[in-house]
Amino acid sequence: MAFLRVVPLTVFPLIIYNLLAAGFLGYGGINYLNYDVISFSLASDALFHLKLSELIIAFALILLFVELIKATKFGAQTLLDHMISTVVFIVYLIEFISVFTAATPVFFLLTLIALLDVLAGIAISISSARRDVAFGPNL
Numbered sequence: 001m002a003f004l005r006v007v008p009l010t011v012f013p014l015i016i017y018n019l020l021a022a023g024f025l026g027y028g029g030i031n032y033l034n035y036d037v038i039s040f041s042l043a044s045d046a047l048f049h050l051k052l053s054e055l056i057i058a059f060a061l062i063l064l065f066v067e068l069i070k071a072t073k074f075g076a077q078t079l080l081d082h083m084i085s086t087v088v089f090i091v092y093l094i095e096f097i098s099v100f101t102a103a104t105p106v107f108f109l110l111t112l113i114a115l116l117d118v119l120a121g122i123a124i125s126i127s128s129a130r131r132d133v134a135f136g137p138n139l
Contacts, residue, residue, distance in 0.1 A: 005070070006077055008085040009063035010114045013056055014092060017110060020052070021101040030101045053106040060113045071121040082121055089114040 016025070023029040033053035042048050070081065092111040095102045 006080055006084065008081060008088050008117060009067055010060065010085065010117050011088050012063060013060040013110050014088065016056060017107060030104070033106060057106060057109050060110055064113050064117055067117050068120055068124060071124040074125065078125055082125065085118050085121055089118050
């Protein structure tokens with residue numbers, strides 16, 4: 001469990017996407033992202049389709065929420081978490097720019113989520129650290 005406190009959770013969508021793109025989790029490779037995972041009819045008689053790509057983005061957003069909650073805790077692991085989150089974002093960015101199968105809107109949104117993790121995590125940590133510092137003669 002201590003492993004999950006240090007490792008940024010946004011690395012898991014990166015791993016899942018790369019496994020899908022390489023064809024390890026599906027037979028179609030990158031085309032497998034357009035596979036309908038869930039499909040059902042709504043009360044309005046509209047048909048709801050949830051593609052695998054949309055499910056990955058939803059999963060990444062849930063992990064981003066958990067990362068933001070982790071950023072509110074202040075400690076020695078917080079700095080390490082921010083550094084590793086920055087490395088994960090750089091990996092996303094380099095892969096988006098240089099890998100053919102990563103040049104998709106899904107991967108772009110995952111990269112954006114990783115960027116938000118870095119920026120929001122640092123902003124939240126600075127804000128919460130400011131509250132922990134006491135100024136004045138009554139230290």
